[in-house]
Amino acid sequence: MSSFKNVLYVEAGLGVLANMFLLCFYIFIIIGHRPKPTDLIYCQLTFIHIMIFLIGGDLLITDIFESLNIDNDFKCKATFYLSRVMRGLSICMTCLLSVFQAVTVSPNTSLLVNCKQKLKKCMIYVFLGIWSLNLSYSSNRIFYVRGYTNVSETNQMQVTKSCSLLPMNYIISGLIFTISTSRDVFLVGVMLTTSTYMVIILFRHRRQCKHLHSISHLRASPEKRATQTILLVVVFFVVIYWVDFIISSTSVLLWMYDPVILRVQKFVMYAYPTITPLVQISSDNRIIIMLKNMHSKQHQSFFKKTFSFL
Template identity: 35%
Template sequence: MNSRDLAVGIFFMSQTALGMLGNSALLCCFIIADFSGIRAKPTDLIVKHLTWANFTVLFKGIPQTIAAFSQTYYLDYVSCKLLLYFHRVGRGVSLVSTSLLSVFQAITISPSNSKWAQLKIRPPCIIGPSLGLCWALQMLIYAFIPVYITDIRSGRNVTGIKIFEYYAVMNPGRKINTLNAILLTSNDVMYLGLMICASGYMVFILLKHKQKVQHIHRCLAAMSSPETRATQSILTLVSSFVFFYTTSIIITSYLSVLEGTNSWLSNAGVAMAACFPAFCPFLLIRHHTSIFRLCCPSSYQTTFCACVIREL
């Protein structure tokens, strides 16, 4: 085993272990909250689905680690199809769930006189069906993956095959590869844009509210305001989300149209796809019980009276 393979194996092992630990801890937070009788927020259901999707994405790090340490490790015919299929479905659900979380939180903190105010009473009723639709759509979108995925032993007898670390991909041709890349990239970019818009709207609302209560915050100049901390949290989550998923989209699209194989790019694509699922639980755990009450006395006449915001 050379030093490069050793470094790749250690990286994937560390990333997978860290991500599994973070998502397990986040699930434990919800279990403890449920048994403690703490009232769940509607968006908690989204975070639960996001956590399970993260587990599905991170699971691919296990064979990646084994393949890096052992050059003779291959998956069988059924296992490689299921692994690659559910990895892509989990990645898609993770992306969509994070976008939905931003959208529903943006609706929650919208002022009572805005166009979104009438939607505030609907999220508890539509979150469940939205998540169910999310899983169904992602499973349908990536239904073609098992058709082209096969094990290395079977792939040796097929022409036009791409051999990766522990599985093989049948090449349907440049035109179909390009079409698949465009369709899948459009799907990912749409949800990335949705999260950016929703998060930008939240930042705008928080900064606007901060200006209205600026005279209160002058008395607490040494401390950062709730709006500033919430804005920083949103920007941290969004920036990491956009960076990791944009990089993953670019690498995945390039690999799909590449004639040959590139192990370095393949490993980089898997690593980028797992970065956000591995690190986002720690951002969510940090603020799971941290609630900002942006409440103001009636004399200040703001639209955020009795509004409770949980940070991302």
């Protein structure tokens, strides 16, 4: 059990470092350069992923609440609320990333060509809408979580060492489950639809390039690389989402959260925000060029110091 806990710490540490690096990179791009709309989406996604690690691991919230001497019940409500908000934002931003890239790679003859400029202009309003909806939607959950006391007496379901869920009315729980599942299934469906559309576009493009004997141009296309990266991110998210959904649904239906199941779910939950920045770092030419320049400058500095000493 302790070895699995160490794996979680390593996974979380790697995820936080990778996302912090990406967040700094995108902030630098947004402030000092002309950012792409995908840069704005990735910037928010990396921030959301950092918050998922800090809240899920009780690294940030615990320290804040302990220093302020705030009781456990408020801490549980705050962490549970924020974790649900960040989970909802993660799926919404990933869906938005998939939709925007599908619109971007669509040919000029398609019906989506009119949406390209419109989507860029209203991007800020889309962000505000996504954040507002998730902040308001997740507020109903705080009434059904409290500081853990004793499961045998109150029929609570312990979800962490210090937090538990209260039993709900069947109608309310069914309504919340239906709304949440419908939203998630809709967003996942949009991701799969846009991903399929992008695969078709890439396949047609490849076939045309083969016909024109310019396959080297296809390989060098930054747009194609960006599309492949987003496809990989979306597919990975969909797989992780359904694994997490099955674990969560089974636990709620059985009204039991085993510590082992909780750790497995946390491992699954951390997988997406850990892998995504690593994929992005390895596929973004701007990051690769920046790292190469930093590496070459370090070598030059080392040789200068060496020769000056001699």
